[in-house]
Amino acid sequence: MSYRNSLLTGILVTGSLGGMFAQSNSTPTPLPKFTELSKDDSRRLEQQRAVVAAAARRSGVSSLTGTKADLPIIQRLIDNKVFAKTQTYELQCLGVAFGDVLASELPLRWVMVTDEYGTDPTLRFKKTTFQINALTMISKRVERDEQVDVSGLLRTTREQLAKIQPTLQ
Numbered sequence: 001m002s003y004r005n006s007l008l009t010g011i012l013v014t015g016s017l018g019g020m021f022a023q024s025n026s027t028p029t030p031l032p033k034f035t036e037l038s039k040d041d042s043r044r045l046e047q048q049r050a051v052v053a054a055a056a057r058r059s060g061v062s063s064l065t066g067t068k069a070d071l072p073i074i075q076r077l078i079d080n081k082v083f084a085k086t087q088t089y090e091l092q093c094l095g096v097a098f099g100d101v102l103a104s105e106l107p108l109r110w111v112m113v114t115d116e117y118g119t120d121p122t123l124r125f126k127k128t129t130f131q132i133n134a135l136t137m138i139s140k141r142v143e144r145d146e147q148v149d150v151s152g153l154l155r156t157t158r159e160q161l162a163k164i165q166p167t168l169q
Contacts, residue, residue: 032115032131034124041112045121049100051093055082066100071150074098078138078148091139098150099123099134105154106161108132125161128168132157 037045053064056073059082064070074097077083083090099121102108108123113131123132141148 030116032113032129034129035112035114037110037112037121041121045096045110048093048096051090052077052097055090058082064097064100066097067104068101068154070097070101071154074101074138075148075150078142078150083142085143085145088139088143091142092135094138095135096121098138098153099132101150101154102132102134102157106158125168130164130168 049064052074055077056064059073059076059080061073064073074094077094083094085091099108099110102123103110107126110121111124112119113122113124120133121135123134125131137153138148138150
């Protein structure tokens with residue numbers, strides 16, 4: 001499983017990146033390849049959602065909705081350190097649950113991406129190359145002992161998409 005270091009991996013443009021940086025013999029970064037989720041990919045995401053749902057049930061929540069209503073539940077699981085910073089898989093499961101919220105609020109959908117980091121589920125913005133790696137948004141912050149504010153992450157993601165959307169039309 002690959003790890004990405006940023007909230008938004010950015011906009012990838014066609015053309016020679018080497019030319020932009022005056023490196024004539026460098027190889028351009030390949031554009032990411034997006035594919036629909038296979039049955040196995042969907043099953044994997046469902047298994048990850050089930051990990052979060054089980055943790056939420058232990059905290060007295062009957063179910064997750066995949067909507068903004070899940071934010072306080074996800075935040076409580078983070079704040080209560082239900083998953084230790086060494087539990088990367090479980091923290092990434094929280095990322096999947098958070099990604100579902102993002103997908104319900106914004107023009108994003110789960111797909112698989114293959115890029116220089118490997119193949120992983122990601123949230124794709126419309127039919128562009130812009131992607132949001134919800135899988136690691138929470139885990140990376142927890143692992144770095146950073147405060148995680150899922151409502152703030154939603155707000156920031158919404159603002160960033162609004163800012164870049166005109167450039168992607």
